[in-house]
Amino acid sequence: MSTTEQSGSKTASIEKPAPAKGKLGVMVVGLGAVATTMIAGVEAVRRGLAKPIGSLTQMGTIRLGKRTDNKSPLVKDFVPLADLNDIVFTGWDIFEDNVYESAAHAKVLEKETLEQLKPYLETIKPLPAVFDQFYVKRLHGTHVKKGKNKKDLADQVRTDIQNFRKTVDRVVMIWCGSTEIFLEPTAVHQSIDAFEKGLESDDPGIAPSQIYAYAALSEGVPFANGAPNLTVDCPAMIELSKKNGAPICGKDFKTGQTFMKTVLAPAFKARLLGVSGWYSTNILGNRDGEVLDDPESFKTKEESKLGSLEYIFQPELYPDLYKDIFHKVRINYYPPRGDNKEGWDNIDIFGWLGYPMQIKVDFLCRDSILAAPIALDLVLFLDLAQRTPSLTNIGIQEWLSFYLKSPQTREGLYPEHDLFIQSMKLKNTLRHIMGADLITHLGLEYYD
Ligand SMILES: NC(=O)c1ccc[n+]([C@@H]2O[C@H](COP(=O)([O-])OP(=O)(O)OC[C@H]3O[C@@H](n4cnc5c(N)ncnc54)[C@H](O)[C@@H]3O)[C@@H](O)[C@H]2O)c1
DSSP: OBOSTTOBOOOTTSOOOOOOOSOEEEEEEOOSHHHHHHHHHHHHHHTTSSOOTTOHHHHOBOOOSOGGGOOOOBHHHHTTOOOGGGEEEEEEESSOOOHHHHHHHHTOSOHHHHHHHHHHHTTOOOEEBOOOTTTSTTOOOSSBOOOSSHHHHHHHHHHHHHHHHTTSSEEEEEEOSOOOOOOOOOGGGSOHHHHHHHHHTTOTTOOHHHHHHHHHHHTTOOEEEOSOOSTTOSHHHHHHHHHTTOOEEEEEEOOSHHHHHHHHHHHHHHTTOEEEEEEEEEEEOSHHHHHHTSHHHHHHHHHHHHHHHHHHHOTTTOHHHHTTOEEEEEEEEOGGGTTOOEEEEEEEEEOGGGOEEEEEEEEEOOHHHHHHHHHHHHHHHHHHHHTOHHHHTSOBOGGGGGGEEEOOOSTTOOOOOOHHHHHHHHHHHHHHHTTOOOOOOOOGGGGO
16 A cells, blocks of 8 residues: 555556457447547548547546656556557448538538548448437438337347447447437336346337447447437446446536536535526537427436536535525527537626625537547547456446546446546546556655
């Protein structure tokens, strides 16, 4: 046990991750704005045309040892991650557009960039999707699988995975599809057995995203969820994930407004400043905005966006400061802005003796530019988790909460939403699996 600033357990005896040998196949569900921005971005980086800004796996460093040791390698040089040159993409969509056409439609990346990448992007053509308009009201899919029941559809996705697997060494799946209607776990989600019976009987509680997730986890493929859908957030999927050594994490990429919230809220709490209201509104004009214009899909997003403050502020511990916060989140579909969202926050805070103050945040962000590196990092870290003996069979990878609006945790454990706690947790997990000292930032040994 080391008792320096790096205190905590030194985990030298731990079995380190296996090396990232060969090709990593990335199966993306939904080749829309986020997915095509990630794929085009990876290709641009591979060709030396751009830098992977926003990606911890590509640009981040990790401090090892004491501050005086001056040892901070790149994350990707410290843990054995798949190299970008070894990534092979494929995916599904309800439209037949290839990745070039879909990226052009999404209008996130400039035309000149896309033209340079066109020959590669055109080669990625979506497989027919599992889709049911009941779960995403605003979309009308044409490129969809037909099957006699949900079990049949899951088997077809499993066949897609098996076929792809013949061409690569390892596979990870990530949902970059649209936000589905709000669903709560029911009896069908409580065990693998109940879920499989539900697939046979076409249980309405099973949405398409769960059919993909079930297929992935059954095939031993790790699964990440970029949307707020229920998907793997239920006992049946956790059981399957553990059983087959296919790691899962939380849901909904933490990009714009919630990213800001999980930075600002911990700062107010750290300084014991009270909050009486937090009003957040957004204008957004991409297809995601159109889907979220449907109240049933918005409800799913709203739940995911509302969750963070409650956990960060812990009103039960600080009733004088946070008991009566009025928290509201709105998303308005406004086509002229496309993917360039604008998010406003009005925060009513109060300080010494209860005197009120206000903070206004106006974030003119680019949704998919923020989401793409998150999607890439999740894929690379889930692949690492699967190659790591101490992580592969634990199911939920809580250390990946850093990237997600709705972190997933073991039952009965409240989620950590504070971005800086999440960042420490992630980096300490990497130190832990590599047998390095954990860093607690105590640092008294410098003054001995
Ligand atoms: N961009 C961000 O900052 C951000 C942040 C958090 C979460 N998200 C979520 O990520 C998801 C993707 O966002 P986007 O901006 O790329 O949206 P998008 O509408 O551009 O792309 C979604 C794609 O998924 C496809 N799709 C829908 N249902 C499908 C199914 N069952 N099978 C296969 N494909 C399906 C759609 O046809 C579309 O091409 C959304 O759910 C969004 O809420 C995005």
